[in-house]
Amino acid sequence: MLESTCHCGAVQIEVPRKPRRLTNCNCSICRRYGTLWAYYKCAGVRILAKPGSTSRYSWGHKRLSFVRCKTCGCIMYWEPVQAKAGSMMGVNARNFEPGMIEGVRVRRLDGASTWKYLD
Numbered sequence: 001m002l003e004s005t006c007h008c009g010a011v012q013i014e015v016p017r018k019p020r021r022l023t024n025c026n027c028s029i030c031r032r033y034g035t036l037w038a039y040y041k042c043a044g045v046r047i048l049a050k051p052g053s054t055s056r057y058s059w060g061h062k063r064l065s066f067v068r069c070k071t072c073g074c075i076m077y078w079e080p081v082q083a084k085a086g087s088m089m090g091v092n093a094r095n096f097e098p099g100m101i102e103g104v105r106v107r108r109l110d111g112a113s114t115w116k117y118l119d
């Protein structure tokens with residue numbers, strides 16, 4: 001079990017294991033957020049946040065919600081708007097302690113156009 005927190009500590013996330021790889025996506029939202037995504041099954045991730053401490057943003061087809069801390073603004077994760085069994089989510093690995101992701105391969109995803117990895 002590994003934990004990530006936002007800057008002020010209001011939002012904490014527990015993930016089951018160290019990520020096997022990280023994704024640096026160039027789509028219009030990820031490049032602005034500067035996020036590094038670690039993907040997990042929704043069912044394996046625990047979100048610890050008081051009600052009302054986060055806000056959400058969805059755009060385009062509105063299939064995903066991007067969730068951030070209302071107080072310090074850190075982007076914490078994205079999840080499907082309508083989760084099904086086996087759904088995946090992305091946890092922003094920028095909020096992990098740096099040692100936790102040291103040495104993990106970062107892949108560049110061309111989310112802006114082809115949806116293929118560039119490396």
Ligand SMILES: [Zn+2]
Nearest residue numbers: 006008069072
């Ligand atoms: Zn915060």
